[in-house]
Amino acid sequence: MQIPAPFDYVRASTVDNAFALLERHGPESRVVAGGHSLLPMMKLRLARPECLVDINDVFELDFVLRDGDTLRIGAMTRHSTLLESAEIARLFPIVGDAERVIADPTVRNRGTIGGSLCQADPAKDLSTVCKVLGAQAVVRGPAGERLLSMSEFHRGPYETAVAHNELLCEVRIPIRARSGSAYEKVERRVGDWAVVAAGASVTLAADGTIDDVRIGLTAVGIVGTATEAEAVLRGRHPGEDLFVEAGRLAALASDPVADQRGPVDYKRHLADELTRRVLRRATARATETQEG
Amino acid sequence: MSIIEERAANPAAGDDDRPIGYGRIQRKEDPRFVRGKGHYVDDIVLPGMLHGAILRSPVAHARIVSIDTSAALAHPGVVAVITGQDLLGLKLAWAPTLSADVQAVLATDKVRFQGQEVAFVVAEDRYAARDALELIEVDYDVLRPVIDVRKALDPDAPVIRDDIEGRTDNHIFDWEAGDAAETDAVFASADVVVSQEMVYPRVHPAPMETCGAVADYEPIEGALTLYETSQAPHAHRTLFAIVSGIPEHKIRVVSPDIGGGFGNKVGIHPGYILAVVGSIVTGRPAGEVDGGPVREPDVHLVRPRLHHAG
Amino acid sequence: MQISMTVNGKDITEEAEPRVLLVHFIRDVLRLTGSHRGCDTSNCGTCVVLMDGQSVKSCTVLAAMADGHSITTVEGLASGATLDPVQQGFMEEHGLQCGFCTPGMMLTARALLDNNPHPDEGEIREAISGQMCRCTGYATIVRSVQWAAQHPATQEETAGEEVTA
Numbered sequence: 001m002q003i004p005a006p007f008d009y010v011r012a013s014t015v016d017n018a019f020a021l022l023e024r025h026g027p028e029s030r031v032v033a034g035g036h037s038l039l040p041m042m043k044l045r046l047a048r049p050e051c052l053v054d055i056n057d058v059f060e061l062d063f064v065l066r067d068g069d070t071l072r073i074g075a076m077t078r079h080s081t082l083l084e085s086a087e088i089a090r091l092f093p094i095v096g097d098a099e100r101v102i103a104d105p106t107v108r109n110r111g112t113i114g115g116s117l118c119q120a121d122p123a124k125d126l127s128t129v130c131k132v133l134g135a136q137a138v139v140r141g142p143a144g145e146r147l148l149s150m151s152e153f154h155r156g157p158y159e160t161a162v163a164h165n166e167l168l169c170e171v172r173i174p175i176r177a178r179s180g181s182a183y184e185k186v187e188r189r190v191g192d193w194a195v196v197a198a199g200a201s202v203t204l205a206a207d208g209t210i211d212d213v214r215i216g217l218t219a220v221g222i223v224g225t226a227t228e229a230e231a232v233l234r235g236r237h238p239g240e241d242l243f244v245e246a247g248r249l250a251a252l253a254s255d256p257v258a259d260q261r262g263p264v265d266y267k268r269h270l271a272d273e274l275t276r277r278v279l280r281r282a283t284a285r286a287t288e289t290q291e292g
Numbered sequence: 293m294s295i296i297e298e299r300a301a302n303p304a305a306g307d308d309d310r311p312i313g314y315g316r317i318q319r320k321e322d323p324r325f326v327r328g329k330g331h332y333v334d335d336i337v338l339p340g341m342l343h344g345a346i347l348r349s350p351v352a353h354a355r356i357v358s359i360d361t362s363a364a365l366a367h368p369g370v371v372a373v374i375t376g377q378d379l380l381g382l383k384l385a386w387a388p389t390l391s392a393d394v395q396a397v398l399a400t401d402k403v404r405f406q407g408q409e410v411a412f413v414v415a416e417d418r419y420a421a422r423d424a425l426e427l428i429e430v431d432y433d434v435l436r437p438v439i440d441v442r443k444a445l446d447p448d449a450p451v452i453r454d455d456i457e458g459r460t461d462n463h464i465f466d467w468e469a470g471d472a473a474e475t476d477a478v479f480a481s482a483d484v485v486v487s488q489e490m491v492y493p494r495v496h497p498a499p500m501e502t503c504g505a506v507a508d509y510e511p512i513e514g515a516l517t518l519y520e521t522s523q524a525p526h527a528h529r530t531l532f533a534i535v536s537g538i539p540e541h542k543i544r545v546v547s548p549d550i551g552g553g554f555g556n557k558v559g560i561h562p563g564y565i566l567a568v569v570g571s572i573v574t575g576r577p578a579g580e581v582d583g584g585p586v587r588e589p590d591v592h593l594v595r596p597r598l599h600h601a602g
Numbered sequence: 603m604q605i606s607m608t609v610n611g612k613d614i615t616e617e618a619e620p621r622v623l624l625v626h627f628i629r630d631v632l633r634l635t636g637s638h639r640g641c642d643t644s645n646c647g648t649c650v651v652l653m654d655g656q657s658v659k660s661c662t663v664l665a666a667m668a669d670g671h672s673i674t675t676v677e678g679l680a681s682g683a684t685l686d687p688v689q690q691g692f693m694e695e696h697g698l699q700c701g702f703c704t705p706g707m708m709l710t711a712r713a714l715l716d717n718n719p720h721p722d723e724g725e726i727r728e729a730i731s732g733q734m735c736r737c738t739g740y741a742t743i744v745r746s747v748q749w750a751a752q753h754p755a756t757q758e759e760t761a762g763e764e765v766t767a
Contacts, residue, residue: 001642002642002643002661003621003623004621005621006621007620008620009620009666032667035663035664035667036662039662039663040643040644040662043623043642043643043662052664054666054667056667080656103732104732104733105657105710105728105729105731106647106650106657106659106710106732106733107732109656109657109658110658110659190731191645191732
């Protein structure tokens, strides 16, 4: 029987109101968005906030909009909205790839991109997606706004740069021409956490060489992206031999731990194979964009 | 007033060419179930009913040095906190199992698997019962566990079932079927014999409805009504009579709608007995709905052999 | 705290602790026991209800978070003696046996058909992928939803929408 320990509950109406409420209820208060990461932890009593500040009514944080060369996604945007957005599907197909394998449709009706990133679980698919896309986190507090890269935002497992009196308000993703992206995950059953997952974003130069590439891996202990694998790809013409080499380097850089989801050698094998697959798919998509 | 669907007459009726079971038959329980009018154990509310919560062992093998229940008892809404020692006094600490063994209702001397029942809180509502669980202080003297069936018979393996007199190892049972000599002869004449160790993982039926019980002991008549997720209410009644000393004719076991069983609800889980104990101790109906304990995986050692023809 | 919401079209206000889970609020406070409690961990889907028309796992939503919202439970599917086509479909196509997962399955099916009146088999399976059934093997649940999709009432609704559009 899972029941959270007692806490107070308040609802924020605006971002500024949320700051005021966090201030008033002190360091043991916590923001709750969709609640599908925090509430399970509270039901297990692994998290015991004294007060929850519910930001589900902060509608100003629920948006997907294009602003020049940037796509801006509000922190309260639900997984289901991300999956339904035609603009996101066109610009960043990796998001749809990942969203389709995050939990299940009913959970996706509640969970949000902001909540997912703030939970900072190393097995979260969206953390890898944001890293691969070079996203920036917009963190706001009473003192003003900070723009953080994902590596600055995620400080470690379950730890972010967001201070107690701050809010992750928005995720900004740069839109780049001739780019494609992809995500692939191996899971034991529908909706489970990744055994291993990989994501890639590829930008092609006018001559068809790889101008820029990012490779992210989920749940294999890589901090940041797989930089060695990325380095062999840059400036070269994409091809199977190159992807095989990148897969090998990504697997080499992985540092997975054996657990109920599988032994180390299996996870390393997945890191290799999935890296190749997402590179193939991301490149094909970048080529299509180029042609289209 | 209940609403009953208009149904077409059963085409099987009175027709020799269409025997019973022919064609489509509507199930009688569906009209209730599709309206959310099922009646499962967790739906039962009796006047004055209390709620139970079970404290389970976080370790697989440990001697219980002491259990302090005072803070839990002082928690608002808590009516009783029951331990294995309390059950010893009531002669309810151990219950028979379906495989001619005994199981602890609550651990008395030591815990023998992770998740074993250690204490039972009875409270006015389930939130208070859950809160009180973390106020119970158990001092465990942790012992070496047996976590691999293949190592369970090693000479230096710790003996788990030291509650059974004379038991010096973990050899729990023997089971034989068929004709060993004849089988050996067949395999001796085989062209190829393949030996393989097959790991058969823990298999536990997991119906969508977890196990639960609501017990209502009426002290004046000495009669017990027990609502439980049971696939074998009659066998349970007999066993409850043996365990509790209440004569069988004064025990009524009710199996309401069951949210799936698949064999998991044939046996008697300690939680069922704890609901009964809770009701006897407090004089009020007591309910408990919880998942079952987690046990070790089984390993079956088998030797499948191929017999070449010709 | 005081919690108000619309449940099956009826406005209710009850007192409950902030930590009370929506599934407990519905079952224990409102005594609508058709929504079930299974795994407690937002995996099994027996607790699914509709919140503003969308399926949610009520074991992982606080009653306080549902304050001011509209909730539909299995008890609100039928209108009087007339069953929702989804309820009829589950009876016609043997979409249930023990009945424990059935309310959540039917509510997800209702939300699906409201958004997509002509789902293919893949879309139905995807919609119910957050819910478990141990009895049916899912094939009959899929057929039940298909039966409901083909029901004249569902078809009429769609026709009406097309005219409006």
